[in-house]
Amino acid sequence: MKRYLLPEQGNFYKANLHCHTNLSDGALSPEEVKKLYKEKGYSVVAYTDHDILIPHQELADENFLPLNAFEMEINESAEKDFSQIKCCHLCFIALEPDNVVQPCWHRTKYRFGNADQYKHLVKFDETEPDYEREYTADGINDLIRRCREKGFFVTYNHPTWSQENYREYSSYIGMNAMEICNFGCMTEGYEDYNPRVYDDMLRAGKRIYCIAADDNHNRGEYGTRKFDSFGGFTMIKADRLDYRTITGALEAGNFYASQGPEIHALWMKNGKLYIECGPAEKIQFTSGIRRNSVVWAEPGESVTEAVFDVKPEDVYIRVTVTDHAGRHADTRAYFTDELFSAD
Numbered sequence: 001m002k003r004y005l006l007p008e009q010g011n012f013y014k015a016n017l018h019c020h021t022n023l024s025d026g027a028l029s030p031e032e033v034k035k036l037y038k039e040k041g042y043s044v045v046a047y048t049d050h051d052i053l054i055p056h057q058e059l060a061d062e063n064f065l066p067l068n069a070f071e072m073e074i075n076e077s078a079e080k081d082f083s084q085i086k087c088c089h090l091c092f093i094a095l096e097p098d099n100v101v102q103p104c105w106h107r108t109k110y111r112f113g114n115a116d117q118y119k120h121l122v123k124f125d126e127t128e129p130d131y132e133r134e135y136t137a138d139g140i141n142d143l144i145r146r147c148r149e150k151g152f153f154v155t156y157n158h159p160t161w162s163q164e165n166y167r168e169y170s171s172y173i174g175m176n177a178m179e180i181c182n183f184g185c186m187t188e189g190y191e192d193y194n195p196r197v198y199d200d201m202l203r204a205g206k207r208i209y210c211i212a213a214d215d216n217h218n219r220g221e222y223g224t225r226k227f228d229s230f231g232g233f234t235m236i237k238a239d240r241l242d243y244r245t246i247t248g249a250l251e252a253g254n255f256y257a258s259q260g261p262e263i264h265a266l267w268m269k270n271g272k273l274y275i276e277c278g279p280a281e282k283i284q285f286t287s288g289i290r291r292n293s294v295v296w297a298e299p300g301e302s303v304t305e306a307v308f309d310v311k312p313e314d315v316y317i318r319v320t321v322t323d324h325a326g327r328h329a330d331t332r333a334y335f336t337d338e339l340f341s342a343d
Contacts, residue, residue: 005266005273005334007237007254013246015044015234015255018071018091018157018179018213024049025113027218030056030066036218038064040230043241048091050112053102054121065241068094070102071157073112074143076135086163088140090175092152095251097243103150104131104143137171144174153250155211158182160192169197170204176250177209180257180330183231184215193259193328195286195320202316202333203288209332210318212257232259253332260327266319268339273308277321277329280304284322288315288333312336 020026021033028036030047034056037045046067047056053070060066070092076085094100105124110133131146133139144154156178159169169178178198185192198210212232220226235256238249249255256263262278275283279302285293291314295306302324310317314336321329 002267002269003339005268005331006256006263008265008267010237010239010254011241012235012237013043013065013241014041015046015236015246016042016214016216016229016232017044017046017067017069017093017155017211017234018048018182018184018215019045020049020071020113020215020217021047022114023052023054023118024115025217030059033216033218034059034064034066036229042233044236044246046091046093048093050115051110052115052118052122053092053094053100054118055100057097063241065243065246067243067247068097068100072104072110072133072143074133074135074140086135086168088135088164088168088172089157089162090140090144090147091155091157092147093155093247093250095151095153095244095247099151101125101150103147103152104133106130106132137168141171141173144172148174148176153177153247155179155213156208157213158185158190158192158215159194159197161185161188161190166200170200173206175206175208177211177332179213179215179232180210181212181232181259181328182215183213183259184217184228186231187220187226187228195328195330198318198330198333199286199288207333207335209253209255210257210330211255212259212330232257234258235263256329256331258327258329260325261321261323261329263319263321263329263331266331268310271310273310273317273319274305275307275319275321275331276305278304279323280321281324282322284320286318286320288317289313310336310339312340 046069182192297303
């Protein structure tokens with residue numbers, strides 16, 4: 001039986017799920033960000049300004065969907081310069097368009113950049129006490145749990161820039177996804193293409209997705225290598241461009257992460273995984289055990305499809321497409337107990 005892992009029907013919508021404007025520490029207004037991304041073919045932007053959930057539904061049109069979102073930073077308590085401390089950054093995307101109440105709010109603390117100037121626009125539950133952030137596994141897991149319960153899709157961001165290692169990130173539980181690629185950090189010299197971290201998470205038993213995002217602040221000159229837009233995006237497969245359909249596709253994992261390459265189709269049939277993609281130098285199959293595989297293009301040519309054997313003992317499988325410029329597209333992980341039970 002043929003089973004599509006990326007839905008057969010629907011359209012791909014290009015999304016940036018981590019974005020900053022001048023409401024926190026970005027250089028552009030929300031309107032300027034919309035114009036910038038629409039001109040480059042994006043349909044979805046999650047406005048994840050630091051510490052303030054401010055919806056921008058006035059920017060929605062038939063070809064552009066803003067998602068209600070925000071980012072929180074939880075910093076290590078240490079008597080050190082900020083450059084020397086560890087931190088955890090999480091983005092929260094509201095699953096429902098009318099969910100505009102920010103959870104885990106503090107009335108006087110934790111506003112970054114210009115965010116304090118706009119705190120009066122934030123809605124929060126006035127019956128709840130101020131939420132104190134705590135850089136411990138328990139503190140971060142409590143934050144994730146509370147925001148998930150309040151109806152938010154949670155992503156774990158840029159572990160390299162955050163100076164976190166296996167001991168920290170493997171202790172976090174409950175997020176929906178992690179950034180396998182954070183392009184903004186890469187433009188600043190950090191190695192924040194993180195497939196190894198994703199595999200660490202998966203092999204630790206976390207059934208999470210992976211996304212790619214810009215984390216754009218747009219301070220660099222447009223058109224230069226320092227301009228931090230358009231280098232990490234998530235391609236969401238959905239029936240139509242409306243709020244709940246798109247966030248439903250996020251919940252279901254109907255997307256892939258990319259720095260440029262395209263994945264056109266992905267399906268299973270009779271214990272084999274099939275992928276069709278744009279022109280690539282290689283297509284790599286990764287499993288949860290020591291059983292990987294790769295299909296290489298011949299010199300001077302490209303490869304656009306591959307077939308891999310999948311076994312129940314693989315634990316999970318995922319695929320990476322690498323183009324001739326060295327850019328990657330990554331599927332999320334699919335766990336074999338679910339794949340084979342479905343058959």
